[in-house]
Amino acid sequence: MTASTQVAAARSASPEPSDRVVLAVRDLHVHDQVNDRDIVHGVSFELTPGRVVGIVGESGSGKTLTCRATLGILPERLVVSGGSIEIDGRDIAGLSAADWTRLRGSTISAVFQDPASYLNPSMRVGAQIAEVIKVKKGLSKRAARRRAIDLLAAVHIRNPALVYEQYTYELSGGMLQRVLIAAAIAADPTVLIADEATTALDVIVQAEILDLLADLRERTGLALLVVSHDLAVIAQICDEVLVMRHGEVVERGSTSEVLHHPQHEYTRLLISEHDQYGLERYLETTEPAHVL
Ligand SMILES: Nc1ncnc2c1ncn2[C@@H]1O[C@H](COP(=O)(O)OP(=O)(O)OP(=O)(O)O)[C@@H](O)[C@H]1O
DSSP states (O other): OOHHHHHHHHHHHSOOOTTOOSEEEEEEEEEETTTTEEEEEEEEEEEOTTOEEEEEEOTTSSHHHHHHHHTTOOOTTEEEEEEEEEETTEEGGGOOHHHHHHHHHHTEEEEESOGGGGSOTTSOHHHHHHHHHHHHHOOOHHHHHHHHHHHHHHTTOSSHHHHHTOOGGGSOHHHHHHHHHHHHTTTOOSEEEEESTTTTSOHHHHHHHHHHHHHHHHHHOOEEEEEESOHHHHHHHOSEEEEEETTEEEEEEEHHHHHHSOOSHHHHHHHHHHGGGTTHHHHTOSSOTTOO
């Protein structure tokens, strides 16, 4: 049984109602204590199992800080100054460092741009995934290795046992991003945040990684928060989209509704900027744009 089928089997053995809210961000405000100003103003969204919410916006619009607040990893000078974040029904405001250690990876996990910087260059990549499994799942060294190889197969790596033994410098950017996704899902989180996770990849590899995320959501019920400055990425995978500008959500709605009938001038600008990259092929479809 592969890792993904194991995950799917474990979940189907205890089916969860799909309207169970696994992440609720309500009226989130992030404040810069040094400059005494709010830089994220009232962001709200909810994730249920298998749902994909996207955040799109230009550089500096507050996308990453929204993710970092959700993961409890804001830079020191920044604080959550308003609103609430609940993960699996639990308000994160009162979490201790030990609670966060338990939660990160096993309930909420993340992948970012530049996977190489999140992997140790002097350790075989498979061993790094196995390490997560040993720590988070308490498996033996041998069982963790087996599961890590299964996970590499689950993220569509063709020769997982060989790749397990390789180092980061031997792998392409797309392969490294797959390895990082395997590590991120190793402890069966319910929520995965993908912050510009495909930005550094060429268009074909980017599409493959988005397919992989869609496949994981389909098979395991993983809920996804996908952050990108690129509307084409959002169009390919998200059920719902929030358009951010200067720390505020200027427009939100189902992806196909926002792409077909943008209400805000800034959304229209984003769409027109992306036409040249092929967004029109999603806009031309009569079906919802996000269906893969
Ligand atoms: N460590 C920090 N200290 C102070 N201000 C910060 C810090 N990180 C971000 N900011 C401020 O918050 C704003 C939002 O940053 P954020 O990284 O969330 O933007 P973003 O939409 O993710 O952009 P990008 O796509 O470039 O990552 C920035 O314009 C910056 O002014």
